[in-house]
Amino acid sequence: MIEKKTSIIYDLHSHTSASDGLLTPMQLVHRAVTMGVHILAITDHDTTSGLMAAKKTIQEQQLPIQLIDGVEISTLWRKYEIHIVGLGIDINHPVIKAFLDKQSERRYERAQKISAALEEIKIPNVWKGVQDLAGKGLVTRAHFARYLLNLGKGSNIKQIFKKYLVEGKPGYVLPEWGSIKEAIEIIKKAEGYAVLAHPARYGFSNRLLKVLLAYFADQGGDAMEVAQCQQATHERTLLAQYANEYHLLASQGSDFHHPCSWIELGRHLWLPAGSEPIWDHWNITVSQPSKMI
Incomplete structure (x- = not known):
């Protein structure tokens, strides 16, 4: 597989202790710098509460990393829990605040x-x-x-x-999330980009996954995650093909939650040649330095 080369390392999916990550926002941005990440999106589950602490750390300590405001929204589709990442959102927009x-x-x-x-x-x-x-x-x-x-x-x-x-076990409770359509609408009203998170991890057949991708695209979704740090080569190739087939931009992210041997910030994050990276099409303000990517 030919890599779509970039000198900038983007990690557009990560979590802090504001949701189910183990590192505080301060610890996360320091680790991202150590791992060579240049542009990081913090995308905690259904909350943006960790972003201000992360921004403060970057600005006060002049860390060489750029932060994108993000969130990972839980939704339901055909009784499956599907996650939609919002990138570049206005975290102070009243619509996103009320929704979260x-x-x-x-x-x-x-x-x-x-x-x-x-x-x-x-x-x-x-x-x-x-x-x-x-x-x-x-x-x-x-x-x-x-x-x-x-x-x-x-x-x-x-x-x-x-x-x-999980379903059928004693501690399972069916979630009552909103729809994919609602999540996309909320993200767009908050001036962000809607990205389908980790599409290969839902355990769908190729046929059902393509139904999901078609629906997501029809509802106005912008992109899908193509690359993760722990991923078989054929999976990345297939997801890149699907992104092109459904006219979705390609995103990438580690989905980092805590230090471990198999998932790490910035690790193995690259897109196959022919992909259309989301960062080539966006206009997102980042926290440090203060400029447009």
């Missing part, structure tokens, strides 16, 4: 139900345990998985999810 407030309420209500369901099967102190792990961030299923792992209910996070937190 609603998403926070949905997350809180779901977390309460998950806690109750787990306590019914004699898991102790669930709500306090996940709150302690989340700190000031939103409680997510990842926090439940970490709490259960700490209790010795499994040997790894993946096993915990399969045993307790």
Whole structure:
């Protein structure tokens, strides 16, 4: 495969402790600099609360990195949970603020139900345990998985999810997110770009994935993630083909949550030749230095 070369390393999907990441916004931007990332998007789940701390760190310490305001919005499509990344959003726009407030309420209500369901099967102190792990961030299923792992209910996070937190298991609660259409509309009203997150990770057949991509494009979606840091070569090639087929721009991101051996900020992030990078078509203001990309 021929790489679409760029001297700039873009990582357009990452998480902090404001949602289900383990690093604080300050720690995340420092790690991104260490890993050679030039342009970073922080895209926490249904919240932008980590962005100001990240910006402050970059500006006060004059870090050599540019930050893009982002968010990862949870949606439902045919009963599947699909994530839409918003890049370059105006985080102060009243529409996005109201929408994310609603998403926070949905997350809180779901977390309460998950806690109750787990306590019914004699898991102790669930709500306090996940709150302690989340700190000031939103409680997510990842926090439940970490709490259960700490209790010795499994040997790894993946096993915990399969045993307790997926459909048909005792801790699963059907989410009540909005639609893909609504998420795209909200992102665009906030002057951002709507990107379909990690399309190969939903476990869809190629046929169903193409149905999703067609629907996303028809609703006005701008781009899809083509490249991730842990990815088979044929998968990246196929996603690049699909992006072109459905007239979607190509994005890339590590989906970094915490330091580990297989997912790292900026690692192996490149697009196949023939892709149309989202950054070649956007007009996004970045935090440091203050200029247009």
